[in-house]
Amino acid sequence: MPTLLLTGANRGIGKRLAELYAADGWDVIAAVRNPSAYDGPGEAMALDVADSDSISVAVENLSGRPIDVLWNNAGVYLDKNVGLDDLQADAWEETFRVNTIAPIMISRAFADNVAASDQRKLVFTSSKMGSITLLSGGAYAYRSSKSALNMAVSVMTKDLSERGIRTLLLHPGWVRTDMGGSSADIDVDTSAGGMKSVVDGMTDGQSGAFLNYDGEEFPW
Numbered sequence: 248m249p250t251l252l253l254t255g256a257n258r259g260i261g262k263r264l265a266e267l268y269a270a271d272g273w274d275v276i277a278a279v280r281n282p283s284a285y286d287g288p289g290e291a292m293a294l295d296v297a298d299s300d301s302i303s304v305a306v307e308n309l310s311g312r313p314i315d316v317l318w319n320n321a322g323v324y325l326d327k328n329v330g331l332d333d334l335q336a337d338a339w340e341e342t343f344r345v346n347t348i349a350p351i352m353i354s355r356a357f358a359d360n361v362a363a364s365d366q367r368k369l370v371f372t373s374s375k376m377g378s379i380t381l382l383s384g385g386a387y388a389y390r391s392s393k394s395a396l397n398m399a400v401s402v403m404t405k406d407l408s409e410r411g412i413r414t415l416l417l418h419p420g421w422v423r424t425d426m427g428g429s430s431a432d433i434d435v436d437t438s439a440g441g442m443k444s445v446v447d448g449m450t451d452g453q454s455g456a457f458l459n460y461d462g463e464e465f466p467w
């Protein structure tokens with residue numbers, strides 16, 4: 248059975264991803280801040296993605312266990328509707344810790360587990376809001392955190408390719424979750440189902456790509 252390690256698995260897009268992978272027969276390791284409150288499928292494992300000690304404990308727990316897909320999905324959008332005048336440095340730093348630095352540190356920490364698997368895929372939930380081509384206004388922290396994630400993953404793709412590890416950056420669409428809000432375009436089924444199909448069908452040539460949830464290429 249292939250194994251998925253998924254962050255942000257307890258709600259929103261992540262919870263639906265956990266359900267879809269479990270329904271497909273995968274072993275799901277749901278990395279969440281509060282395992283005792285997790286009510287989704289698979290095994291819950293404690294992980295605060297922004298805490299290096301928490302990452303070290305998780306690495307110990309999963310030592311020697313192959314991970315076919317490590318999906319860095321946890322994210323925060325702390326500066327929703329915040330413009331230049333109200334921009335806060337603390338919130339910007341926290342956004343970078345969770346959205347940019349954590350996915351890279353977690354991917355590095357579990358690289359041996361991923362390299363030991365059959366599928367060897369690192370997946371990152373990025374965002375259209377990180378696209379410089381499609382820029383609109385506001386949300387300095389969130390937008391820049393996802394642009395920086397895209398760059399950092401591009402660098403990591405080169406570093407890890409010789410170990411046979413492949414990467415994908417995905418825009419999940421504008422999705423009706425706590426983060427996306429109730430007027431967003433699509434539901435979690437459409438987003439998570441679409442992204443899972445893209446990851447399932449990923450080719451070697453797609454490694455490092457930035458794709459929409461429907462598989463279309465996304466402008467950087």
Ligand SMILES: NC(=O)c1ccc[n+]([C@@H]2O[C@H](COP(=O)([O-])OP(=O)(O)OC[C@H]3O[C@@H](n4cnc5c(N)ncnc54)[C@H](OP(=O)(O)O)[C@@H]3O)[C@@H](O)[C@H]2O)c1
Pocket residue numbers: 254255256257258259260261279280281294295296297320321322323345372373374375418419420421422423424425426427428431
């Ligand atoms: N919804 C959209 O329209 C949209 C659009 C583009 C991109 N995205 C991206 O899609 C991903 C999932 O978003 P969503 O809409 O499902 O958001 P959500 O419903 O707000 O869920 C966010 C998830 O991230 C987790 N998380 C946040 N900080 C964490 C930390 N320090 N350690 C561990 N987990 C942490 C949350 O866990 P807790 O419950 O413990 O807080 C929760 O599981 C994010 O990366 C987001 O940026 C979403």
